[in-house]
Amino acid sequence: MSDVGPTRPAPVVTEDSAVFWDAARAGRLVAQRCRSCGRLHHPPRPMCPACHSIELEAHELSGNGTVYSYALLHYPQNPAFTYPVVAALVDLDEGVRMLSNLVGVEPERVAIGMEVEVTFEPTKDDGVVPLFRPRGQRS
Amino acid sequence: MTSTKPGMRRVAMVGAGMVPFGEHFDKGWDELVQRAFLAAVGSVDKGLDRREIEAGFIGACRPGLHGQQTQGGVSLSGTIGLLGMPASRIENGCPTGSETVRIGAMAVASRWHDLVLVVGYEKMRDATVEGLLGIALEGHPIHNRGETALNHFAPQARAHMETYGTTAEQMALVSVKNHANGSHDPYAHHKKPVTLDEVMASPLICDPLRLLDCCPQTDGAAAVLLAGEEVVDRYTDNPVWLWGAGNGTDTYWMHEKETLTSFPATKLAAERAYAMAGVGPTDIEMVELHDCFTIMEIISSEDLGLTEPGKGGQLVESGDTMIGGRLPINPSGGLLSKGHPLGASGVAQIVEIFWQLRGDVAAQDAARQVEFRRGLALQHNAGGKAISNSVVTIWGQDKP
Ligand SMILES: [Zn+2]
Numbered sequence: 001m002s003d004v005g006p007t008r009p010a011p012v013v014t015e016d017s018a019v020f021w022d023a024a025r026a027g028r029l030v031a032q033r034c035r036s037c038g039r040l041h042h043p044p045r046p047m048c049p050a051c052h053s054i055e056l057e058a059h060e061l062s063g064n065g066t067v068y069s070y071a072l073l074h075y076p077q078n079p080a081f082t083y084p085v086v087a088a089l090v091d092l093d094e095g096v097r098m099l100s101n102l103v104g105v106e107p108e109r110v111a112i113g114m115e116v117e118v119t120f121e122p123t124k125d126d127g128v129v130p131l132f133r134p135r136g137q138r139s
Numbered sequence: 140m141t142s143t144k145p146g147m148r149r150v151a152m153v154g155a156g157m158v159p160f161g162e163h164f165d166k167g168w169d170e171l172v173q174r175a176f177l178a179a180v181g182s183v184d185k186g187l188d189r190r191e192i193e194a195g196f197i198g199a200c201r202p203g204l205h206g207q208q209t210q211g212g213v214s215l216s217g218t219i220g221l222l223g224m225p226a227s228r229i230e231n232g233c234p235t236g237s238e239t240v241r242i243g244a245m246a247v248a249s250r251w252h253d254l255v256l257v258v259g260y261e262k263m264r265d266a267t268v269e270g271l272l273g274i275a276l277e278g279h280p281i282h283n284r285g286e287t288a289l290n291h292f293a294p295q296a297r298a299h300m301e302t303y304g305t306t307a308e309q310m311a312l313v314s315v316k317n318h319a320n321g322s323h324d325p326y327a328h329h330k331k332p333v334t335l336d337e338v339m340a341s342p343l344i345c346d347p348l349r350l351l352d353c354c355p356q357t358d359g360a361a362a363v364l365l366a367g368e369e370v371v372d373r374y375t376d377n378p379v380w381l382w383g384a385g386n387g388t389d390t391y392w393m394h395e396k397e398t399l400t401s402f403p404a405t406k407l408a409a410e411r412a413y414a415m416a417g418v419g420p421t422d423i424e425m426v427e428l429h430d431c432f433t434i435m436e437i438i439s440s441e442d443l444g445l446t447e448p449g450k451g452g453q454l455v456e457s458g459d460t461m462i463g464g465r466l467p468i469n470p471s472g473g474l475l476s477k478g479h480p481l482g483a484s485g486v487a488q489i490v491e492i493f494w495q496l497r498g499d500v501a502a503q504d505a506a507r508q509v510e511f512r513r514g515l516a517l518q519h520n521a522g523g524k525a526i527s528n529s530v531v532t533i534w535g536q537d538k539p
Contacts, residue, residue: 069399071293072346076268089394097394112301
């Protein structure tokens with residue numbers, strides 16, 4: 001961690017997404033589960049898009065998953081990040097997909113199907129975002 | 140049309156025109172709209188009393204993002220001096236232009252109006268990259284902060300390469316072909332041909348997509364006039380008929396997509412347009428499709444049924460989709476060369492089809508004119524979070 005502290009912009013927390021960001025601050029990864037049909041959804045929202053139920057709960061995830069696909073962002077560049085940024089779609093083992101960044105890996109080594117696990121990174125203004133890194137790697 | 144609802148009537152395009160796409164720093168958005176209007180009205184073979192235009196629809200996707208605070212249908216009726224005319228503004232993501240044509244056609248097919256004007260425009264070059272990025276940072280807190288269009292299409296390119304063995308060279312060949320076509324289009328933004336080596340050596344923007352895999356930011360406007368079958372003869376003996384039109388939607392968000400190697404919204408739109416037209420992919424002789432990035436032409440050619448799933452890369456490699464080939468795709472230069480001013484792009488694709496089916500292209504540059512036998516062309520425009528909305532229209536020389 002550098003002297004200047006985190007440069008990553010803080011998440012914008014909304015009424016429905018607060019459960020996700022609060023969990024991240026506590027070092028946990030959650031998805032929303034519909035109590036009616038049992039499906040997992042991300043991000044949290046007021047209504048299940050599959051069955052329209054409003055009976056929803058936070059469901060803790062293992063944080064383990066695989067890379068579904070990815071892109072290496074070169075341009076345009078935001079000063080808050082080091083490029084190329086690895087943007088990845090991660091299939092969590094529990095059956096829900098998230099868009100995030102991969103860290104702790106050389107961009108040219110990223111591959112579809114790569115096994116990853118969640119890691120948590122602080123942002124400006126005391127936020128925390130869940131990111132992913134190759135599984136089994138020491139932080 | 141073989142599959143329309145009772146009471147619907149046939150619709151024809153009786154005029155079409157556009158401004159050359161490019162950088163128009165010296166013109167306001169309203170000046171572009173007026174020029175496109177004048178071009179469309181001026182193209183009507185037997186002339187047109189402008190007061191006969193019963194309604195207008197204007198397509199503009201994100202004028203606020205690019206610094207123009209325009210609102211509503213008066214941005215059309217007031218701009219072209221037809222105040223009082225019923226007018227609406229349509230926004231539908233990147234397929235805004237062709238959706239505006241589809242809605243204009245519905246107004247005519249339903250007999251609500253006899254003659255309808257459709258204009259699409261976008262003036263994108265005024266906005267700075269820094270400004271656009273700043274706005275991107277304000278997006279949805281989880282889904283799309285800091286996103287660019289490439290963040291959507293690059294993972295799809297990667298998935299298509301992984302699943303089907305599609306190569307960077309095949310993607311580059313789309314750029315080579317479309318830039319070659321655009322070099323014969325006086326209305327194209329980038330008229331310079333590019334070589335395979337140049338595409339492959341251009342900088343990576345969002346790996347695996349390179350600079351020359353991407354369409355430019357462009358200013359432009361385009362317009363068409365749609366008439367009901369009973370009044371078509373009043374305007375021209377050489378109309379272009381709408382055979383079918385379809386719109387399809389899919390999830391907005393990348394992580395909810397059922398697949399990254401195909402676009403369900405395009406499949407739905409195509410299915411609906413083919414069903415309405417009563418024709419299939421093998422009947423089509425020319426295509427203008429949404430090649431905002433090279434991978435999009437490859438995947439869309441599959442989703443439109445022009446080749447089998449996974450064979451889009453081989454299709455461009457075969458040369459079949461060049462002008463003079465079995466099925467020319469993007470003879471105008473496509474979005475890659477002609478440019479992609481969002482609200483104008485789909486309308487301009489349809490303008491190209493108007494010119495091609497009437498044989499008007501020969502007078503611009505004979506090398507761009509496609510030869511027809513049956514006289515059927517297909518247009519495809521897609522976007523809104525890669526791809527959450529797709530529009531397909533099918534046009535013919537003959538009355539359906
Ligand atoms: Zn449910």
